[in-house]
Amino acid sequence: MKRRSFISAGIHAGAMTAMISALPLPTLAAGVRRYAITAAPAAQHLGPPDRPATSLWLYGGTSPGPLIEAWRGEELEVEFLNNLDVPTTMHWHGIRNLNAMDGVPDLTQAAIEPGARFTYRFPLKDAGSFWYHAHNKGWEQLARGLYGALIVREPDEASGLQDITLVADDWRLDEDYQLHEDSFGSLMDWSHQGRLGNWLTVNGATDPEIPVASGPVRLRLINAANARTLAFRLASGAPMRIVALDGSPCAAFEVETVRLAPAQRVDLLASFDEGLTILEEISTGDAIGAARLVGASQTTLAAGRTIENRPWYDRPDTAGAHVIDIHMQGGAMGNLESALFEGETMPLRELAREHSKLWAFNGIVGGYDHRLADLALGDVAVLRVRNDTRWEHAMHLHGHHFWVNSREFGEAGRDVLRDTYLMAPGETADLVFIADNPGLWLFHCHMMEHHAAGMGGVISIS
Numbered sequence: 001m002k003r004r005s006f007i008s009a010g011i012h013a014g015a016m017t018a019m020i021s022a023l024p025l026p027t028l029a030a031g032v033r034r035y036a037i038t039a040a041p042a043a044q045h046l047g048p049p050d051r052p053a054t055s056l057w058l059y060g061g062t063s064p065g066p067l068i069e070a071w072r073g074e075e076l077e078v079e080f081l082n083n084l085d086v087p088t089t090m091h092w093h094g095i096r097n098l099n100a101m102d103g104v105p106d107l108t109q110a111a112i113e114p115g116a117r118f119t120y121r122f123p124l125k126d127a128g129s130f131w132y133h134a135h136n137k138g139w140e141q142l143a144r145g146l147y148g149a150l151i152v153r154e155p156d157e158a159s160g161l162q163d164i165t166l167v168a169d170d171w172r173l174d175e176d177y178q179l180h181e182d183s184f185g186s187l188m189d190w191s192h193q194g195r196l197g198n199w200l201t202v203n204g205a206t207d208p209e210i211p212v213a214s215g216p217v218r219l220r221l222i223n224a225a226n227a228r229t230l231a232f233r234l235a236s237g238a239p240m241r242i243v244a245l246d247g248s249p250c251a252a253f254e255v256e257t258v259r260l261a262p263a264q265r266v267d268l269l270a271s272f273d274e275g276l277t278i279l280e281e282i283s284t285g286d287a288i289g290a291a292r293l294v295g296a297s298q299t300t301l302a303a304g305r306t307i308e309n310r311p312w313y314d315r316p317d318t319a320g321a322h323v324i325d326i327h328m329q330g331g332a333m334g335n336l337e338s339a340l341f342e343g344e345t346m347p348l349r350e351l352a353r354e355h356s357k358l359w360a361f362n363g364i365v366g367g368y369d370h371r372l373a374d375l376a377l378g379d380v381a382v383l384r385v386r387n388d389t390r391w392e393h394a395m396h397l398h399g400h401h402f403w404v405n406s407r408e409f410g411e412a413g414r415d416v417l418r419d420t421y422l423m424a425p426g427e428t429a430d431l432v433f434i435a436d437n438p439g440l441w442l443f444h445c446h447m448m449e450h451h452a453a454g455m456g457g458v459i460s461i462s
């Protein structure tokens with residue numbers, strides 16, 4: 001088995017890393033859970049410990065950033081300080097948030113300038129696996145490490161099931177284990193799949209060793225990569241039971257391999273024996289060691305623990321729904337000849353060369369001023385998205401989850417509620433949602449380079 005790296009193998013690393021949740025947190029009397037998080041340059045050993053640490057931009061000095069844990073029903077308050085020398089914002093991915101707290105610069109707030117502070121405060125309506133990340137020049141700021149996990153638990157989830165959060169990323173490193181900076185903004189990446197890395201980490205380390213007690217475990221997997229769709233399996237071939245997608249519980253089903261597009265999350269139930277269980281990443285066709293789960297003998301599972309499998313809400317009836325057609329075009333080997341950009345129709349060649357724009361929705365290069373729809377509060381809406389490109393896209397809607405008949409788990413299709421949907425080339429999908437959250441909400445591809453190069457627009461709900 002090849003280990004650790006998409007490009008090289010055989011370097012030994014043995015970091016002991018885990019983001020095992022601490023003991024249950026007491027609920028604060030006031031119902032407000034406070035964190036203070038600073039973004040700043042910092043270094044971390046992404047590669048083997050005997051190699052140079054990688055210079056990154058990090059939240060709280062660690063990759064991933066501090067694990068934020070709270071209970072559903074609480075308010076989360078994050079006092080953010082920007083100690084980077086570029087403006088930034090924080091976005092709370094998957095949270096059905098207050099619009100003003102959504103963290104989209106120039107749309108829901110002004111970017112937070114270097115040295116400035118901003119307090120995010122919002123109610124946690126849903127339990128689930130979420131994450132937070134920078135949302136200004138995400139194609140660079142995520143690739144430099146600005147993200148972390150946000151786990152919200154059910155109030156009655158106080159005991160029993162082991163709960164392990166695994167945040168995966170692929171980094172593009174050079175021989176000195178530093179970020180490959182020259183390729184930031186590469187049109188080759190932007191017109192193809194996006195910025196793919198060459199080094200896999202889980203929880204900021206290479207093939208970390210993660211202690212687990214034997215017995216059932218909830219694994220929360222988060223893909224924080226800019227562009228790579230990761231694929232995980234247990235080396236033993238043992239099945240994993242999917243119990244939640246993008247935070248929302250789903251009707252449980254079993255898989256041997258789970259693909260995870262950028263920004264997607266999956267909660268898996270797996271059972272571990274004493275000894276070593278290897279989690280592998282296989283998206284390249286080679287099996288790379290992602291994490292080593294080391295089982296101890298005692299069982300910590302409390303009797304009678306059950307997992308809630310009801311999605312947050314049922315699929316709404318779409319008779320009379322507001323249909324929003326989105327024709328996605330562009331990229332390498334595509335059929336986009338020209339598109340409207342800043343009020344002017346330009347050939348793709350000029351868009352690419354002069355403006356680094358390569359993708360369009362309905363013939364318009366997307367930006368925060370590209371209004372896709374105006375909905376009334378309470379409308380049932382269908383985003384009818386047609387992927388008329390040669391590439392997969394991870395389509396994400398802010399502020400809402402949508403129902404989709406997903407082809408991600410096989411051609412038969414499976415109705416799931418999620419916030420990021422991986423579309424195949426040529427696929428048309430209906431993303432069905434209730435427009436119950438007022439504000440201006442982005443809809444974009446979460447392959448960060450695609451978003452930057454035009455795959456985005458705004459849905460207004462009022």
Ligand code: C2O
Pocket residue numbers: 091093133135263396398442444446
């Ligand atoms: Cu994960 Cu526009 O966001």
Ligand code: CU
Pocket residue numbers: 392393394445446447450451455
């Ligand atoms: Cu895309």
